[in-house]
Amino acid sequence: MGALLEVSGITVRFGGVTALKEVSFQVNAGEFLCLIGPNGAGKTTLMRAVTGIIKPDAGRVKLDGRDISHRPTHERARLGLALTHQIVRPFRSMTVLDNVALAAGYQRFHHILKAMGSVDRSAERQRARKYLELVGIEDVADKSVVGQPLGVAKRLEVARALALEPKILLLDEPLAGLNSVEAARLADTITGINRDGLTVIMIEHNLGEVLRVSQRLVVLDNGRKIADGLPMEVIQNPSVRAAYVGKESQHAAA
Amino acid sequence: MGIYEISLATVVCINIILALGLNMISGFCGQISLGHAAFYGIGAYTAALMVKAGFPIPLTIAAGMISAGVAGLIVGLASLRVRHDFLAITTMGVGFLFLGIVRQQELLGGELGISGIPSAGLGKIGYLAVVFAIASLSAVFSLWIKRSWMGFAFDAVADDEDTARVVTVDVGAYKLAAFAMGTAMAGVAGGLYTYFARFLMPDDFGFITSITVLSMVAVGGIGSVFGVIAATIILTLMPEFFRFISDYKLLVYGALLFAVMRFAPEGLAGFARDAYRRLTVKKQAGETV
Amino acid sequence: MLYLELLIQGLIHGSMYAVIAVGLTLVYGLLRILHVAHAGLFALGGYLGLLITNATTSLPLGMFTSAIVVGICGMLMYRLCYQPILDRPPYVALIASIGLFIAMEEIFRLVFGPYGLTYKNPPLQSQINLMGITLRSAEVGMVISALILLGILAYLSQRTRIGIAWRATVDDPEISKSFGIDTIKVRYLNFFIGSALAAVAGVFISLLSNLVEPTMGGVPSYKALAIIVLGGLGNVTGTLIASLLLGVVEAFGTIYIGSFLDRDAIAFAFLIVILMIRPQGLFAGK
Numbered sequence: 001m002g003a004l005l006e007v008s009g010i011t012v013r014f015g016g017v018t019a020l021k022e023v024s025f026q027v028n029a030g031e032f033l034c035l036i037g038p039n040g041a042g043k044t045t046l047m048r049a050v051t052g053i054i055k056p057d058a059g060r061v062k063l064d065g066r067d068i069s070h071r072p073t074h075e076r077a078r079l080g081l082a083l084t085h086q087i088v089r090p091f092r093s094m095t096v097l098d099n100v101a102l103a104a105g106y107q108r109f110h111h112i113l114k115a116m117g118s119v120d121r122s123a124e125r126q127r128a129r130k131y132l133e134l135v136g137i138e139d140v141a142d143k144s145v146v147g148q149p150l151g152v153a154k155r156l157e158v159a160r161a162l163a164l165e166p167k168i169l170l171l172d173e174p175l176a177g178l179n180s181v182e183a184a185r186l187a188d189t190i191t192g193i194n195r196d197g198l199t200v201i202m203i204e205h206n207l208g209e210v211l212r213v214s215q216r217l218v219v220l221d222n223g224r225k226i227a228d229g230l231p232m233e234v235i236q237n238p239s240v241r242a243a244y245v246g247k248e249s250q251h252a253a254a
Numbered sequence: 255m256g257i258y259e260i261s262l263a264t265v266v267c268i269n270i271i272l273a274l275g276l277n278m279i280s281g282f283c284g285q286i287s288l289g290h291a292a293f294y295g296i297g298a299y300t301a302a303l304m305v306k307a308g309f310p311i312p313l314t315i316a317a318g319m320i321s322a323g324v325a326g327l328i329v330g331l332a333s334l335r336v337r338h339d340f341l342a343i344t345t346m347g348v349g350f351l352f353l354g355i356v357r358q359q360e361l362l363g364g365e366l367g368i369s370g371i372p373s374a375g376l377g378k379i380g381y382l383a384v385v386f387a388i389a390s391l392s393a394v395f396s397l398w399i400k401r402s403w404m405g406f407a408f409d410a411v412a413d414d415e416d417t418a419r420v421v422t423v424d425v426g427a428y429k430l431a432a433f434a435m436g437t438a439m440a441g442v443a444g445g446l447y448t449y450f451a452r453f454l455m456p457d458d459f460g461f462i463t464s465i466t467v468l469s470m471v472a473v474g475g476i477g478s479v480f481g482v483i484a485a486t487i488i489l490t491l492m493p494e495f496f497r498f499i500s501d502y503k504l505l506v507y508g509a510l511l512f513a514v515m516r517f518a519p520e521g522l523a524g525f526a527r528d529a530y531r532r533l534t535v536k537k538q539a540g541e542t543v
Numbered sequence: 544m545l546y547l548e549l550l551i552q553g554l555i556h557g558s559m560y561a562v563i564a565v566g567l568t569l570v571y572g573l574l575r576i577l578h579v580a581h582a583g584l585f586a587l588g589g590y591l592g593l594l595i596t597n598a599t600t601s602l603p604l605g606m607f608t609s610a611i612v613v614g615i616c617g618m619l620m621y622r623l624c625y626q627p628i629l630d631r632p633p634y635v636a637l638i639a640s641i642g643l644f645i646a647m648e649e650i651f652r653l654v655f656g657p658y659g660l661t662y663k664n665p666p667l668q669s670q671i672n673l674m675g676i677t678l679r680s681a682e683v684g685m686v687i688s689a690l691i692l693l694g695i696l697a698y699l700s701q702r703t704r705i706g707i708a709w710r711a712t713v714d715d716p717e718i719s720k721s722f723g724i725d726t727i728k729v730r731y732l733n734f735f736i737g738s739a740l741a742a743v744a745g746v747f748i749s750l751l752s753n754l755v756e757p758t759m760g761g762v763p764s765y766k767a768l769a770i771i772v773l774g775g776l777g778n779v780t781g782t783l784i785a786s787l788l789l790g791v792v793e794a795f796g797t798i799y800i801g802s803f804l805d806r807d808a809i810a811f812a813f814l815i816v817i818l819m820i821r822p823q824g825l826f827a828g829k
Contacts, residue, residue: 072419112424286634343814346765354811461765472634509642510642514642515642
């Protein structure tokens with residue numbers, strides 16, 4: 001198995017603050033990788049740099065052996081990087097179904113003139129409905145996204161990303177805000193999708209779920225990678241315990 | 255129809271093309287433009303120069319459309335650099351820049367404008383028929399775009415550019431397309447206005463005109479084709495039918511624009527939707543009882 | 544000498560722009576609204592100042608009363624027009640504000656007539672000679688009062704409780720609220736100060752041309768919008784610098800490219816060029 005995604009030497013500075021310093025990691029095809037670390041470690045920034053939403057000051061991103069470091073976000077997405085936002089951002093003027101149907105039609109609007117010529121949305125809506133069923137929100141398909149509870153909105157993000165038929169699914173805290181039943185169910189869904197062959201990178205705070213579903217962990221702290229390996233080994237790593245678990249217990253105490 | 259009614263109908267149709275053009279940019283794609291009149295003006299002046307040089311009508315209008323569309327494409331490029339409020343002010347600046355240039359150009363008649371433009375030679379009724387046909391075409395085109403995948407992608411761009419990118423929408427390309435199509439429509443309207451008025455003045459294409467068009471779109475319900483058409487008809491005819499309003503035309507425009515945004519930001523279209531919903535709810539309630 | 548004269552003329556215009564634009568940028572910083580109707584308040588200030596001065600023969604009284612009344616009108620405008628639509632998409636407030644401005648212009652025209660009003664005994668018209676350059680006392684008065692007013696504003700915002708509360712609210716309304724700052728009061732204060740400043744600018748402009756007319760708000764308002772965008776929307780210091788800069792660019796521009804573009808077009812050409820180079824304005828907002 002070769003590396004599907006190769007991230008090397010990503011450095012991001014905001015003003016004088018270094019948010020990420022020379023972070024490198026690889027993801028193999030079919031893998032389920034979890035990205036963990038205390039708050040402010042730079043996990044979301046790393047995802048945004050990988051998908052091109054922010055431009056890193058240094059570093060390269062290779063997808064399937066192809067250098068995509070200089071490609072804009074929408075092209076990276078089309079090449080197979082599908083991202084879900086930590087803070088949900090649905091298209092507010094659309095129904096739940098159309099949010100997903102739009103993504104499912106990514107081939108339709110790729111060529112702008114073709115997009116002008118085609119009006120039929122039924123095939124995409126049908127596919128969208130399947131993704132909604134997959135994440136378990138098909139019953140609100142025809143409702144407006146405005147006013148939907150967070151649990152629905154989070155699952156909508158996942159469904160929309162899946163509709164892009166990506167090579168890699170990048171999930172930024174998909175379980176946050178869900179109750180434990182919903183979280184376990186969505187985690188199982190994602191694991192199922194991963195078993196069917198889709199590569200997944202997930203940022204998550206819910207350590208129980210992380211250890212249950214992930215095959216490998218990458219740990220960030222203060223913008224640096226401090227560990228990378230099998231979940232059980234990583235979690236025993238003293239520096240990880242110091243940085244991550246230590247702060248977590250502080251959080252718990254606070 | 256008397257001559258007066260024919261010319262009113264012609265103005266209404268020209269305004270519909272103009273307003274649907276802005277609706278493409280601001281309504282469909284969510285890019286607020288405060289300089290739409292500049293493209294109307296570019297179309298009108300281009301057509302006027304072509305007429306004077308002896309070109310026949312389809313060519314002059316086409317030239318107006320293309321020059322306005324190209325200018326719109328350039329301003330669209332600006333929209334890729336600046337966003338939201340910055341873009342609104344930039345487009346306002348484009349409007350003033352256009353006016354400033356036109357006023358100082360001998361070739362364009364300066365402050366005095368261009369006069370003595372020959373008519374289209376189709377007769378008043380014949381010309382109205384042409385303008386009406388083009389306005390209808392614009393309406394059909396707008397409805398088609400709204401339903402198409404292009405319109406779907408526009409919805410995404412208008413809602414949230416960053417998320418649109420994440421679902422592979424090439425936001426820049428779609429914005430450029432909206433600007434090019436919307437301003438080309440303004441150019442057509444300008445060309446048609448040239449033959450109708452047969453006399454162009456810089457002030458016909460000033461900030462007030464931009465705002466008037468924007469009010470047609472906003473009062474109609476931003477993004478709604480039928481709403482915009484209805485508002486354009488009402489706002490164009492209102493000062494004519496109620497003569498006493500004529501002196502207060504701008505006051506009514508301003509107050510209406512404010513009142514609609516303050517009390518019913520979704521405009522006539524939102525109003526109609528609510529009324530329809532209320533009606534159907536009542537009907538259903540009636541059936542269950 | 545020409546350069547110096549142009550520079551001074553530019554700074555005079557620039558200081559007027561600054562007094563108008565600062566109110567706009569305050570509103571933008573706090574509420575993210577492009578407050579076009581600010582120019583209507585500016586014109587209202589001019590009218591009131593002139594009418595009261597003509598009635599009482601006292602310019603200070605006219606200017607002071609005008610500032611207070613217009614300040615209160617500004618607060619009312621916030622309460623009645625903007626507050627109810629703050630949670631709508633930004634274009635709603637923008638278009639509402641444009642509508643309000645047009646309606647105000649028309650009311651001035653209908654109430655005070657289309658040709659404008661003049662001072663019976665125009666005050667501050669004497670000539671002052673400064674380093675070989677002749678200026679009118681109204682011009683000097685405008686620059687001095689701009690300096691004083693903006694100086695007071697800077698002092699208030701840095702040194703007083705209410706000023707600090709105000710800056711905190713501009714920075715982050717949510718956190719300020721949690722610190723017990725009455726953000727609603729801050730908004731009213733904001734509109735009062737911004738509108739009162741616009742009124743003072745309106746009175747000075749009317750002195751310079753000895754005229755108030757319905758459309759007097761138009762051009763300065765569009766330029767003030769250009770200025771706050773140049774200054775980086777919501778950035779007060781940036782706004783002040785951009786005001787002076789635009790005044791100077793216009794002054795030199797009218798001499799060198801005036802045959803190609805008129806004064807207003809120069810201002811907007813400058814705006815567009817700068818925005819293409821720095822889309823976030825000369826001085827990035829916070």
